[in-house]
Amino acid sequence: MSEMQHTPGPWVATLDPQGLTSDDYLIGEEGGPNLDGVATCSKRDAPLISTAPRLLAALIAAERLFEHTWAMNGTIHKEMKAAIKEATTSA
Structure with missing residues (x-):
């Protein structure tokens, strides 16, 4: 990331x-x-x-927890990763 x-x-x-x-x-x-x-x-x-900085930080924390706890790559996890990438990638 x-x-x-x-x-x-x-x-x-x-x-x-x-x-x-x-x-x-x-x-x-x-x-x-x-x-x-x-x-x-x-x-x-x-x-x-x-509230955007707090929302992004919470999403990053949730995505990491999701990834390490369930080790899944389902739709919700893919959406989380895509939103984080969009929010952290320079235009």
Whole structure:
């Protein structure tokens, strides 16, 4: 698996003070210098996007447990591996 290159978490979602609407949010590294360094999005997408680093870490841990505990290569395991690869591969 490739080394992750994303902005480290945790990420936070904050209302964009310069947004065009009250639905514009900034996503960025908590305590980081560039809060808008990760993404801008709508209020409804902000929780999912800001949780992405934690979700990825949990998926990686679950995939490793799944692989070592059941030593299976079924559909769920393949989907987990594909999602991890997609999230950790540079575009």
